[in-house]
Amino acid sequence: MxxxxxxxxxxxxxxxxxxxxxxxxxxxxxxxxxxxxxxxxxxxxxxxxxxxxxxxxxxxxxxxxxxxxxxxxxxxxxxxxxxxxxxxxxxxxxxxxxxxxxxxxxxxxxxxxxxxxxxxxxxxxxxxxxxxxxxxxxxxxxxxxxxxxxxxxxxxxxxxxxxxxxxxxxxxxxxxxxxxxxxxxxxxxxxxxxxxxxxxxxxxxxxxxxxxxxxxxxxxxxxxxxxxxxxxxxxxxxxxVEFLDKMLVTTATADGCWYPAVQLEQKVKIGEKLGEVRDYFGNVKEEYLSESDGVVLYLVTSLAITSNDPLAAVGVSVT
Structure with a gap:
């Protein structure tokens, strides 16, 4: 060094x-x-x-x-x-x-x-x-x-x-x-x-x-x-502290407006809705569901979202 x-x-x-x-x-x-x-x-x-x-x-x-x-x-x-x-x-x-x-x-x-x-x-x-x-x-x-x-x-x-x-x-x-x-x-x-x-x-x-x-x-x-x-x-x-096994990041698959359906540190279940991307007319383009039980560690807070951007991350407990 x-x-x-x-x-x-x-x-x-x-x-x-x-x-x-x-x-x-x-x-x-x-x-x-x-x-x-x-x-x-x-x-x-x-x-x-x-x-x-x-x-x-x-x-x-x-x-x-x-x-x-x-x-x-x-x-x-x-x-x-x-x-x-x-x-x-x-x-x-x-x-x-x-x-x-x-x-x-x-x-x-x-x-x-x-x-x-x-x-x-x-x-x-x-x-x-x-x-x-x-x-x-x-x-x-x-x-x-x-x-x-x-x-x-x-x-x-x-x-x-x-x-x-x-x-x-x-x-x-x-x-x-x-x-x-x-x-x-x-x-x-x-x-x-x-x-x-x-x-x-x-x-x-x-x-x-x-x-x-x-x-x-x-x-x-x-x-x-x-x-x-x-x-x-x-x-x-x-x-x-709470030790978690991994973090699952949900990524956008469409451009548009991002509307989270969860909050930070919220405990979610597999299949629970994390949020949705809508078009400029308010129509839903894509919904995003949690891939596992876990806790929400971060959320994108901007209204604007582009495809391939992260939307949310769920920390999964050690099994």
């Missing part, structure tokens, strides 16, 4: 113990420069990677990362912490949901990326280099511009049993109500897990807004995980 960062620094900003350096990670072949803060602790320890703003419209996580980068004292750190804030600055400035402005791709669907691919694929490739060098990875998300959700955490089921269990238990230490497993390979945590790095993807926030209380909650949660990894000192707080 130290060598990867050093490659992006001038001699005047050489990394040393008990220091904090800031800069930009250029993505080769693009105009993208990812702002980062690298904290090298006073004592040896684990290498931690924290990313925020993979999706440009998810504001609580980006502000959380900015504040953590500013507030964490290297003298209190064992090991190193690299924070990238945000990963997708062009999407952030364009106020875009999900997608990037250069290629229209969802960055969190193209990991581990390609060195000579599209802009989103190249960003993913650069981030993946740091994922491989890390001992633990925290990818912070939350409440895109058109998305309502209850706080939850996703961990990858890819990798060996010890790695998966490490990710699962660390996810619970955020203290968010739900922890759900995933077998996706093309997202940030899936790519990291396949490379042997445990971690999780956290979700906190609502509909493209952010508040001081949300950021404070997010910061406290992340610091609790860092304490559990012995990166910073202090008591680790254990909270009661």
């Amino acid at each position: 130290i060598q990867l960062i050093q490659n992006h620094l001038s001699e005047s900003k050489e990394t040393k113990e008990n220091t904090k350096v800031r800069g930009f990670i250029p993505v080769p072949g693009t105009s993208v420069e990812m702002p980062f803060t690298f904290i090298q602790g006073a004592k040896p320890g684990k290498a931690i990677l924290i990313t925020a703003g993979v999706h440009g419209g998810e504001y609580p996580c980006i502000e959380t990362a900015i504040q953590l980068a500013k507030e964490i004292d290297p003298a209190e750190v064992s090991g190193t912490i690299l924070i990238i804030h945000p990963v997708n600055p062009a999407a952030f400035l364009a106020r875009m949901q999900y997608y990037g402005p250069f290629d229209g791709k969802n960055l969190n669907r193209v990991f581990p990326g390609k060195a000579t691919g599209t802009v989103s694929e190249r960003i993913a490739y650069e981030v993946h280099q740091f994922q491989q060098a890390a001992d633990f990875y925290l990818d912070l998300h939350g409440g895109d511009i058109h998305e309502g959700l209850v706080p939850f955490v996703i961990y990858s089921k890819l990798g060996n049993k010890e790695q998966v269990e490490h990710s699962r238990l660390a996810s619970a230490l955020l203290g968010f109500p739900y922890v759900v497993g995933s077998v996706s390979e093309n997202g940030s945590i899936g790519a990291a897990a396949k490379a042997g790095t445990p971690g999780f993807l956290a979700e906190l926030g609502q509909c493209g807004r952010w508040s001081v209380s949300e950021v404070n909650e997010y910061k406290s949660a992340v610091l609790n995980v860092l304490r559990s990894l012995h990166v910073i000192s202090g008591e680790v707080i254990h909270s009661k």
Whole structure:
């Protein structure tokens, strides 16, 4: 991790113990420069990677990362912490949901990326280099511009049993109500897990807004995980969470207007109506039913919907 960062620094900003350096990670072949803060602790320890703003419209996580980068004292750190804030600055400035402005791709669907691919694929490739060098990875998300959700955490089921269990238990230490497993390979945590790095993807926030209380909650949660990894000192707080086996995402099959029929955290049964897409005259084009019993973790809140967009996600309990 130290060598990867050093490659992006001038001699005047050489990394040393008990220091904090800031800069930009250029993505080769693009105009993208990812702002980062690298904290090298006073004592040896684990290498931690924290990313925020993979999706440009998810504001609580980006502000959380900015504040953590500013507030964490290297003298209190064992090991190193690299924070990238945000990963997708062009999407952030364009106020875009999900997608990037250069290629229209969802960055969190193209990991581990390609060195000579599209802009989103190249960003993913650069981030993946740091994922491989890390001992633990925290990818912070939350409440895109058109998305309502209850706080939850996703961990990858890819990798060996010890790695998966490490990710699962660390996810619970955020203290968010739900922890759900995933077998996706093309997202940030899936790519990291396949490379042997445990971690999780956290979700906190609502509909493209952010508040001081949300950021404070997010910061406290992340610091609790860092304490559990012995990166910073202090008591680790254990909270009661519900572990879910998987998350089933319902996707739109038609363009039009989206009308949810359920609410966040509502318990639904298999076959229960989640909502419907209507045309511009109010006629129903498609109805969408739950594929399983479970709890509603997120809902798209925008009236406008396009085919292939997610509509809702139901977390399914461990059987």
